[in-house]
Amino acid sequence: MPYSKQSSSINILRAAALVAAAVLTIVLLSYAQTTTGTKPGTKAGTKATTKTTTKATTANTIKKAEPSAASAAVIERGQSLFSQDCAFCHGRDAGGGETGPDLTRSKLVASDVAGDKIGVVVRDGRPDRGMPAFKVSPQELTGLIAFLHEQKRKAESHPGGRRGVDVADLQTGNVEAGKKYFEGNCSSCHSPTGDLAGVATRHVGLELEKRMLYPPDAPAKVTVTLPSGEVLTGALAYLDEFTVGLKNDAGWYRSWPTSKVKYAVDAPAEAHVELLGKYTDDDVHNLMAYLQTLR
Numbered sequence: 001m002p003y004s005k006q007s008s009s010i011n012i013l014r015a016a017a018l019v020a021a022a023v024l025t026i027v028l029l030s031y032a033q034t035t036t037g038t039k040p041g042t043k044a045g046t047k048a049t050t051k052t053t054t055k056a057t058t059a060n061t062i063k064k065a066e067p068s069a070a071s072a073a074v075i076e077r078g079q080s081l082f083s084q085d086c087a088f089c090h091g092r093d094a095g096g097g098e099t100g101p102d103l104t105r106s107k108l109v110a111s112d113v114a115g116d117k118i119g120v121v122v123r124d125g126r127p128d129r130g131m132p133a134f135k136v137s138p139q140e141l142t143g144l145i146a147f148l149h150e151q152k153r154k155a156e157s158h159p160g161g162r163r164g165v166d167v168a169d170l171q172t173g174n175v176e177a178g179k180k181y182f183e184g185n186c187s188s189c190h191s192p193t194g195d196l197a198g199v200a201t202r203h204v205g206l207e208l209e210k211r212m213l214y215p216p217d218a219p220a221k222v223t224v225t226l227p228s229g230e231v232l233t234g235a236l237a238y239l240d241e242f243t244v245g246l247k248n249d250a251g252w253y254r255s256w257p258t259s260k261v262k263y264a265v266d267a268p269a270e271a272h273v274e275l276l277g278k279y280t281d282d283d284v285h286n287l288m289a290y291l292q293t294l295r
Helices: 002-036 043-085 107-111 118-124 138-157 175-185 206-213 268-276 281-291
Strands: 221-225 231-239 243-247 253-257 262-266
Touching: 043 138, 107 118, 107 138, 118 138, 175 281, 206 268, 206 281, 221 243, 231 253
Parallel strands: none
Antiparallel strands: 221 231, 221 262, 231 243, 243 253
16 A cells, blocks of 8 residues: 555656646747747747847847947037137137137036027027127038037036036125125226126126126227317227327227327226235125126
């Protein structure tokens, strides 16, 4: 009897193993038929599966490689055009130049989507900021846009390498102290509700500070008294030790030898020049903090 029980147990185990193997075979055959569409278990099915997998892998590789190659070519084309037309102001790497801002930190570039903002500026220019309009083809514009976005990506991957000045860097002063300085030194020529109303909206950050220290568009006026007693006033157009010249409201230019006339120059920017030697660091920071509230 012990022998018979042992044999019976072995037979049951064998039967269970066969059933499990059969079920596994059915599952594998069904999976193979679904994925290849070929009769399972044949050489053709195996070859078809291998061939299909190889083609798919190759196609995916090509799809992944093509955009990178195209992007590199587009960026290179944009870099060439940027070096030719833009680098003089914005630097060869778009990181800012002597007169142009750092485009890798530009809010306009950051918010640009497929050239919807960069394209407008390139084609229309910004005459109020000294930037001319450029005539570029769609392909050239695409290259410029791709180059700028690539330079922005590179700059963001090296955050310690920035050369520009953030607005936050210029907001360290005391507003109340700046207002007090303004009232004591600037209010005779400027008004926060007059010529400076909204100045912090028109000029931002370092541009505002440069204009505060020495405004580039503060034209000087001159009053010339002729030997006859006639008095003429206009914008100062020329002045050296020998000649004084003015341009009147009609746009006419006139000049006289300085030895033959009397003249008086009113140059608002000179007051800014005089302050340069008097400012303390705190004065500059505080005054900037106050001016940035004039929006």
